[in-house]
Amino acid sequence: MPQQIDHIVFDIGRVLIHYDPNLPYSRIISDEAERKWFFENVCTHDWNLEQDRGRGWAEAEALLIERHPDREEHIRAFRKHWHEMVSHAYEDSVAIMEALIAQGRDVTMLTNFAADTFVEARKMFPFLNKPGGVTVSGEIFLIKPDVAIYEKHARDFNLTPQATLFIDDSYPNVEGARAAGRHAVHFIDAPTLRKDLAEYGIALP
Numbered sequence: 001m002p003q004q005i006d007h008i009v010f011d012i013g014r015v016l017i018h019y020d021p022n023l024p025y026s027r028i029i030s031d032e033a034e035r036k037w038f039f040e041n042v043c044t045h046d047w048n049l050e051q052d053r054g055r056g057w058a059e060a061e062a063l064l065i066e067r068h069p070d071r072e073e074h075i076r077a078f079r080k081h082w083h084e085m086v087s088h089a090y091e092d093s094v095a096i097m098e099a100l101i102a103q104g105r106d107v108t109m110l111t112n113f114a115a116d117t118f119v120e121a122r123k124m125f126p127f128l129n130k131p132g133g134v135t136v137s138g139e140i141f142l143i144k145p146d147v148a149i150y151e152k153h154a155r156d157f158n159l160t161p162q163a164t165l166f167i168d169d170s171y172p173n174v175e176g177a178r179a180a181g182r183h184a185v186h187f188i189d190a191p192t193l194r195k196d197l198a199e200y201g202i203a204l205p
Contacts, residue, residue, distance in 0.1 A: 003163075003201075005163055005165045005183065005201070006106060006159075006160060007106045007108070007157070007159045007160065007163060007164040008105055008107050008108075008164075008165050008202075009108050009109065009164060009165070009167065009182075010097055010107065010108075010110075010131070011110065011166075011167060011170070011173065011187070012109055012111040012121075012128065013086075013111065013112070013113065013169070014169040014187075015090070015093055015168065015187045016089060016090055016093050016094055016097065016125075016127075016128070017088070017089050017121065017125055018089070018090065019085055019086055020085055021039065021043070021048075021085050023084050023085055023087055025038070025039075025074075025081075028074060028077050028081070038071070042064055042067075042068050042071055042074070047060065048078075049112070051114040052112040052113055052114055052137045052138055052143050053137060053142070053143045054115065054138050054139070054140070057114075057116070061075055061078075061079070079117075082117050086121060086125075089125055090190065092190035092191075093190045095190075096193060096194065096197075096204060097127070097130070097131070098127065098130065099204050100202070100204070101131065105202075106132060106157075107130075108131050108132050108133045108135075108153070108157050108159075109128070109131050109133070110135045110144070110149065110153045110166070111136055111137065112144050113136050113137060113138055114138040115136060115138035115139045118138065133156070133157055135152065135156060144172075144173040144176055144177075145170075145173045145176025147176060147180045150177055150180035150182060151180060154180075161180060161181035161182050162181060162183075165182070165184070165185065165197075165200060165202075166182045166183065166185075167184070167185055167187050167193065167196075168186070168187060169186070171186050174186045
C-alpha cells in the first residue's frame with residue numbers, strides 16, 4: 001500500500017534547471033586539461049559549496065586570488081558568467097512539478113544555492129515562483145545534506161516529515177532527507193520520476 005504523501009519537495013539544480021560550469025569555461029579556458037585542473041584545484045566544487053552555505057562572492061574570490069594571483073581573471077569569471085552555467089530548464093521535469101501544483105498538491109523547493117544567484121535564477125526561470133515556497137541554503141547558512149536544513153524547511157512550511165517526499169539528483173542529499181525522516185527519491189530523469197511518484201500513489205496526466 002502506498003505511503004501517504006502530503007508534501008512534495010523539489011531540489012532545483014539538475015532537477016528543474018541545468019547547471020554546468022563548463023559551459024562558459026569551455027570558452028574562457030579552451031584547453032580541456034587546463035580547465036579540468038582549474039576546477040579540481042582553484043574553483044572547486046567544495047569552494048563553490050561555501051557560497052551555497054552563505055559565504056559572499058567577494059570573500060570567496062579574494063580567498064582564491066590570494067592563493068592563485070595569476071588566475072584572478074579566471075576566478076572572477078565564475079560569478080561573472082554564472083548565468084551561462086544555468087543554460088536551460090528541464091521542461092519535462094518542470095511539467096511534472098506544474099502538474100502536481102495544478103492537482104492542488106503541496107509543492108515546495110529546497111535547494112543548495114547562493115542567495116544572490118538564486119535571485120537571478122528566479123528572474124531567468126519564472127516557474128521557480130510557482131511552488132508554495134523555497135528554502136535557499138545561502139540565505140540560512142545551512143546546506144544539504146545537513147539534517148538541520150530539512151528540519152528548518154519542515155518547520156517553515158509546516159510539513160509532516162513522514163508524509164513528505166523529497167526529490168534530489170544528489171544521492172547524499174537523498175540520504176540526508178531519509179535521515180531526517182522523509183521519504184526521498186534519487187532524480188535520474190523525468191520518466192523515472194513519474195514512475196517513482198506512481199509508486200507513492202501519485203498519478204500524473
